Amino acid sequence: MTLKDFFAEQPKVALAFSGGVDSAYLLYAAIQSGAEVRAYYVKSAFQPQFELDDALRLAEELRADLRVLTADALADPRVAANPADRCYYCKTGIFSAILRTAHEDGFSVLMDGTNASDDASDRPGTRTLKELSVRSPLRECGLTKAEIRRLSREAGLFTWDKPAYACLATRIPTGEAITPEKLQKTEAAEDALRAMGFSDFRVRMFHGGARIQVTEAQLPLLLEKRPAILNALKKAYETVLLDLEVRA
16 A cells, blocks of 8 residues: 555544654655644654744644644653653543544544554554554555665755654653653753754763763764853752663
8 A cells, every 4th residue: 555545545634743854754744645634743742842843844844734732741740750651541542632633623533643653562652553444554655664765855845864853751761750850851852952053962861960872973073062061960860860771
């Protein structure tokens, strides 16, 4: 099955939209196929502002129908406690909210950007997708991450080379309670590094300190920006550490 085939069978669909590579291309493909599609972006304390900015920018460039919802991710104590299965509870809350709104808007089918490269056995929230009958056209059509990036580049989407991004809650060690203050501190730290030219990196909380992960290619930049990084992060963290197990 191709995406064209999928949208021929599902001409009216809602999309759980993150503004990332996969959901961006899926939105583009739906529009190109002539489907009636509405994208739903859920803003919570777990998503940094730049993700919403990217979602709004792409929607404007594609002239897509986008609806922004808000959610209190920490209202669920099972999420705030940050257990190993936090993503399941969080995703269930987010997708349930999208489904309710989409149904009210007249959309009976919800899809997401899971692709054929994602490991369904350990992808956070995969159980949620199955339980809520969320469709994943990219996966169903066998499109891998590399193919989606190539197709996105050919389509002129600015998201084609956007680094993979996991929500801010993943920066807090499992079992350690998540608070708005910790999320805000993490976002501010990552915004600071992003402004210095870093991409595809993480600033993780580690015993009161910040543990920075960058790609090997960015290590020279990290050494160059070391004084600026310390100046920015020491305002909020006791220590600033470098994880030598660089991001692949």
